[in-house]
Amino acid sequence: MQTTSTREFGPDFVLNLDDPTFVTNPYPTYKWLREQAPVYHWRPRGDAIVFTRHKDVRALLLDRRFSNDYRVWEFAQNTSAWPPEHAEYKKMMDNGLFGLADADHTRVRRLVSGAFTPRAAERMRGEIQKAVDDIIAENVKGDRANLTSVTEPLPMRVISDMLKIPDDKRAEFRAFGLAVIRASITFNKPEELFALIAPMPRWLQMIRELIADRRQHLLEDDLLSTLITAQDSGSKLTEDEMISLIQALITAGSDTTVHAANWALHSLLRHPDQLALLRADPSLIRNTIEESLRYDLFGKGGIPKFAKEELEFAGQKVRKGQMVIPFVTAALHDPEVFPEPERFDIRRDVSQTIAFGAGQHFCLGAALARQELDLVVGTLVQRFPKMKLLGEPEFQPHPIMRAMSKLEVSLG
Numbered sequence: 001m002q003t004t005s006t007r008e009f010g011p012d013f014v015l016n017l018d019d020p021t022f023v024t025n026p027y028p029t030y031k032w033l034r035e036q037a038p039v040y041h042w043r044p045r046g047d048a049i050v051f052t053r054h055k056d057v058r059a060l061l062l063d064r065r066f067s068n069d070y071r072v073w074e075f076a077q078n079t080s081a082w083p084p085e086h087a088e089y090k091k092m093m094d095n096g097l098f099g100l101a102d103a104d105h106t107r108v109r110r111l112v113s114g115a116f117t118p119r120a121a122e123r124m125r126g127e128i129q130k131a132v133d134d135i136i137a138e139n140v141k142g143d144r145a146n147l148t149s150v151t152e153p154l155p156m157r158v159i160s161d162m163l164k165i166p167d168d169k170r171a172e173f174r175a176f177g178l179a180v181i182r183a184s185i186t187f188n189k190p191e192e193l194f195a196l197i198a199p200m201p202r203w204l205q206m207i208r209e210l211i212a213d214r215r216q217h218l219l220e221d222d223l224l225s226t227l228i229t230a231q232d233s234g235s236k237l238t239e240d241e242m243i244s245l246i247q248a249l250i251t252a253g254s255d256t257t258v259h260a261a262n263w264a265l266h267s268l269l270r271h272p273d274q275l276a277l278l279r280a281d282p283s284l285i286r287n288t289i290e291e292s293l294r295y296d297l298f299g300k301g302g303i304p305k306f307a308k309e310e311l312e313f314a315g316q317k318v319r320k321g322q323m324v325i326p327f328v329t330a331a332l333h334d335p336e337v338f339p340e341p342e343r344f345d346i347r348r349d350v351s352q353t354i355a356f357g358a359g360q361h362f363c364l365g366a367a368l369a370r371q372e373l374d375l376v377v378g379t380l381v382q383r384f385p386k387m388k389l390l391g392e393p394e395f396q397p398h399p400i401m402r403a404m405s406k407l408e409v410s411l412g
Helices: 022-024 027-036 054-062 083-092 102-116 118-123 125-138 153-163 169-185 191-196 200-216 223-229 241-270 274-279 283-297 367-383
Strands: 038-041 049-052 145-148 305-307 311-313 315-320 323-326 392-394 403-406 407-411
Touching: 022 305, 022 392, 049 054, 054 323, 054 367, 054 392, 083 241, 102 241, 102 367, 118 367, 125 153, 125 274, 125 367, 153 169, 153 223, 153 241, 153 305, 153 367, 169 191, 191 223, 200 241, 241 274, 241 283, 241 367, 241 392, 274 283, 274 367, 283 367, 323 407, 367 403, 403 407
Parallel strands: 049 323
Antiparallel strands: 038 049, 145 407, 305 323, 311 315, 392 403
């Protein structure tokens, strides 16, 4: 990890997630926040409160007095005044796992959790491996490669396989996912949001047609058929809840896995000793993935939460509706939990990781993401034993992630 400071820290410091130096290496900033401002008031973000110490971040993730529902925010936009053409998008977001009330959130997770267990992910191992092999064959030729050309297509292909999406619809699914990722950022201006979701009626109609067709022709080992037939004590998913789950799977399960794979490969290639360990013992791949997520997580901070009532947390008074942000990325470098946090060690004890969250909003697709990461990173490492970095990665603008656009390597 680079040791140079991103900027001069002090009483006038203002957190800027888009600073190119921060994107390249945010860890000096996280260290200063943990040590000097562990409860940081982020004025440009509506006086949001940022927490960076592991004990506070984990406690915040588990605290039911906070909601992930953006409508609880004291500065939430009045969506009732939205143009009518965006009503269906609003309904989709309101029915999403983050938007549901606690009881409905629990009910929906219970209905679909069986499709996202480690055992279910293991059943997909062969299918995912084939996708990895095909993508490498399509995109890696000659003695150098851009690894993002391998990582970027994989999650969307896996999700499309899980849903048995027809080939002629897959490009539309990707476009839908990218739009919703950007549209879901809390800080979008209304005009920016409406421009992003302008094609949404067409995409949502496509999904409704897919659901209607699948109702008539249920398939085996098909997530969409599972969502249609899922029952628990007579409870079923509504069509709106199904669409919201599909949207969440595409967005949360696509972009995040791409960036996680890129940063895992980057960390390994910058630490030849650890890369050699993994090549000598491929069984270390799962711990390697967990350590890479701890060491250099792709997010810039954390997912905002909102106080459901006036309260006190970690000695800080919080207004009803105030935004609080658990900076998971900073917590994963807290030396009180992870000794020598700047050291990349694929044999480290990572049992205290919170890279996939905690509590009721623990990542539903964590097992699937781990399986994809195991296979894409493990395959590239073993298949190209002379792979080396060619310079530093290039980045693309992204509101919440440190998103690589290029990660070039020589293959030897």
